[in-house]
Amino acid sequence: MTPQELAELERYEAVVDYVDREVVRLTPRRRDPAGKVAAALAFNAALGDPQRAYPSIQVAGTSGKGSVSALLSEALHAAGLRTGLHVSPYLQSFSEKTWIAGRYASPTQLSEALALVRKETECYRADPDCPASVHGLTSLAVSYQAFARAGIEVAVMETGCGGRFDLVQGLRKALCVITDLALDHQQALGETLNEIAWHKAGILAPGVPAVALTGPGKIVVAAEAARIGAKLEVARLEDLVESERSLRFPALGQVSLPRAASGFELRYLALAGLALDALRRAGWAVSASHLQAAAEAPPLPGRLEQVQATPRVVLDGAHNPHKLEGCLRALMGPPPGAGRLHVLLGASGLRPPEDLIAALAPWRPKVTATRLELYGKRTVPSSDLARVAAAAGLSAIAIEPPEAALDAALADVAPGELLLVTGSIYLVGRLRDRWIPRERVILSGSSGARRH
Numbered sequence: 001m002t003p004q005e006l007a008e009l010e011r012y013e014a015v016v017d018y019v020d021r022e023v024v025r026l027t028p029r030r031r032d033p034a035g036k037v038a039a040a041l042a043f044n045a046a047l048g049d050p051q052r053a054y055p056s057i058q059v060a061g062t063s064g065k066g067s068v069s070a071l072l073s074e075a076l077h078a079a080g081l082r083t084g085l086h087v088s089p090y091l092q093s094f095s096e097k098t099w100i101a102g103r104y105a106s107p108t109q110l111s112e113a114l115a116l117v118r119k120e121t122e123c124y125r126a127d128p129d130c131p132a133s134v135h136g137l138t139s140l141a142v143s144y145q146a147f148a149r150a151g152i153e154v155a156v157m158e159t160g161c162g163g164r165f166d167l168v169q170g171l172r173k174a175l176c177v178i179t180d181l182a183l184d185h186q187q188a189l190g191e192t193l194n195e196i197a198w199h200k201a202g203i204l205a206p207g208v209p210a211v212a213l214t215g216p217g218k219i220v221v222a223a224e225a226a227r228i229g230a231k232l233e234v235a236r237l238e239d240l241v242e243s244e245r246s247l248r249f250p251a252l253g254q255v256s257l258p259r260a261a262s263g264f265e266l267r268y269l270a271l272a273g274l275a276l277d278a279l280r281r282a283g284w285a286v287s288a289s290h291l292q293a294a295a296e297a298p299p300l301p302g303r304l305e306q307v308q309a310t311p312r313v314v315l316d317g318a319h320n321p322h323k324l325e326g327c328l329r330a331l332m333g334p335p336p337g338a339g340r341l342h343v344l345l346g347a348s349g350l351r352p353p354e355d356l357i358a359a360l361a362p363w364r365p366k367v368t369a370t371r372l373e374l375y376g377k378r379t380v381p382s383s384d385l386a387r388v389a390a391a392a393g394l395s396a397i398a399i400e401p402p403e404a405a406l407d408a409a410l411a412d413v414a415p416g417e418l419l420l421v422t423g424s425i426y427l428v429g430r431l432r433d434r435w436i437p438r439e440r441v442i443l444s445g446s447s448g449a450r451r452h
Contacts, residue, residue: 005443012107012442015114016094019142023125024135024376032131033165039124039132040169043141046120049170050144054084054152056171057275060159060200061179063323064268067303068179069158071272071294076154077102078293079286084147084155086140086168091302091317091429093441098143100150103445105143113145114138135376136160136167164202174282176203176210176230177275180267181217182322193217204230209282211274213237213267233278240270247291249277255288258296264326269295301447302428304330307435311413315432317425320351321359324422328363331418335362340417344409345385346370346402346427349378353388356423360394365420366412367396370405372426406431 001009044051059069066087073085085099098105098113105113121138124130147155154174160166181197197217201224204210210225210232212218218234225232242248244260247270261269272294276286299305304327305315314331318324332341343365347356360367369385382398382405389396399405406421413419421431436448 001439008107008443009439011111012093012095015107015110015142018114018118019135019138020094021375023121023138025133026376029133030129030131035131036165036167037169039130040137040140040167043120043124043132043137044144044170046123047117047141047145050141050148051155051170052172053144053148054155054172055174056155056157057175057177057279058157058159058163058168058171058173058203059177059179060163060166060203061177062182062196062200062320063326064179064264064271065158065177066300067264067268068177068272068275069156070297070300071268071291072177072275073099073156074294074297075272075276075286075290076156078290079284082151082153084143084150084152085158086143086147086155087158087300088139088160089425091425091447092432092436092438094139095442095445096447097139098146100146100152104441104447105146106445107442109146109150110142113142113149116145117141132167140167159200159203162196162199162202164199166202168203173203173205173208175275175278176205176208177271178203178210178212178218178221179271180213180215180322181221182320194220197221198224201225204228204232206230209233209278211235211271211278213271213274233274235270235274237267237270240274241266247273249273249288251277251280252286252288252291255291258292261295263330265330298447298449301436301449302425302432305432305449307432310415311410311417311419313410313413313419313421315421315428317428318422319348319424321355324356324359327420327422328360331420332363336364340414341365342368342409342413342417342419343423344368344370344402344405344419344421344427344431345389345423346372346382346405347380347385347423348372348374348426349380353380353385357385357388357392357394360389361392365394367394368405368409368412369396369398370402370427371400372402372424372430374426402427402430403434406434 090096095104197220206229367389369382371382386396386398
């Protein structure tokens with residue numbers, strides 16, 4: 001490794017140490033959703049509102065918001081626009097949160113952006129009653145500042161949790177996108193799908209175009225759009241899909257896909273196309289070829305990502321039952337599926353392990369449970385995951401740490417069988433290092449993901 005590369009890695013570690021550890025608050029904040037939004041707006045304003053230096057497309061939803069955001073970013077990049085993409089959480093590298101014109105921000109770019117934010121961060125950090133996550137405010141502001149300094153022409157912003165009271169606030173919105181909705185983050189968003197949909201609909205803005213596909217919760221989204229005067233278009237998937245390799249939109253026309261798509265992937269492509277179609281009708285210079293280019297681009301890492309062929313190993317950060325079922329159907333077909341399935345499972349403490357196991361159970365996998373160590377976050381003990389899996393009639397063992405669990409699972413998988421690493425994007429990111437080292441991601445500005 002060259003001296004320049006070592007210096008870049010040192011800059012990267014300094015940024016991550018500050019944002020992801022030093023300013024993380026370990027004691028609960030007072031619960032004040034409106035105060036949280038007000039704090040986010042005030043924090044951004046003190047920085048000169050860098051998030052308003054460019055138009056943004058905001059994406060919210062339960063499933064697919066990262067994938068749809070990535071497709072939109074790739075399409076806009078292909079259209080010749082200098083594009084920024086913010087996703088959350090990241091998989092392996094903090095730089096993944098800040099994608100600029102096709103590459104992750106460099107450690108130098110992140111360090112320079114943080115220098116513009118740090119003084120305000122310290123002011124908010126000193127306030128014990130601040131209702132907003134100072135870590136979250138700072139992380140977003142680093143992206144905002146890096147985008148502004150890089151002169152991007154449009155940003156695609158993935159919402160963190162919910163939308164109405166999320167920290168992504170004060171954008172100059174050109175378009176809003178609502179992906180599929182399901183039960184998740186109930187402790188923050190409510191126990192019913194209608195409550196969750198109301199939170200997601202909070203990203204809508206008066207007079208701003210918005211798109212969604214029909215599905216659960218979209219009646220609530222439509223009602224909120226009508227209430228505030230947002231220009232929402234809700235389309236049926238079947239009206240956009242001609243075949244597994246062809247989509248059609250009112251303004252873009254026919255879009256030929258590079259390969260057959262189905263399930264979640266087809267829905268994400270259709271929704272991204274619907275968003276591009278709305279932009280085209282608003283005067284943006286986007287076309288069918290740009291969606292085709294996005295469909296050919298490497299997918300987001302850690303989403304149905306095959307990292308090894310023999311035995312076959314797939315990484316997928318499915319962390320709720322809706323995502324996990326979609327992942328399993330894509331890999332195995334309807335339950336019970338074909339072939340033997342092994343699952344290496346780890347989970348954060350935000351969701352009952354029973355829900356994940358119930359989603360897995362129809363495919364009758366062998367489960368290797370493990371436990372993550374996450375700074376400032378609760379995780380599910382591996383013994384609890386294994387106990388719940390065994391109670392559901394599955395073969396299950398508990399092994400810690402994750403690297404030892406991976407070694408054991410790989411040793412138990414025969415050629416022709418599948419090992420799925422899932423349950424948490426944090427677990428996937430940690431173990432992806434076995435195949436794609438984190439340092440390579442940081443220094444190359446690329447995930448190293450590829451299509452198989």
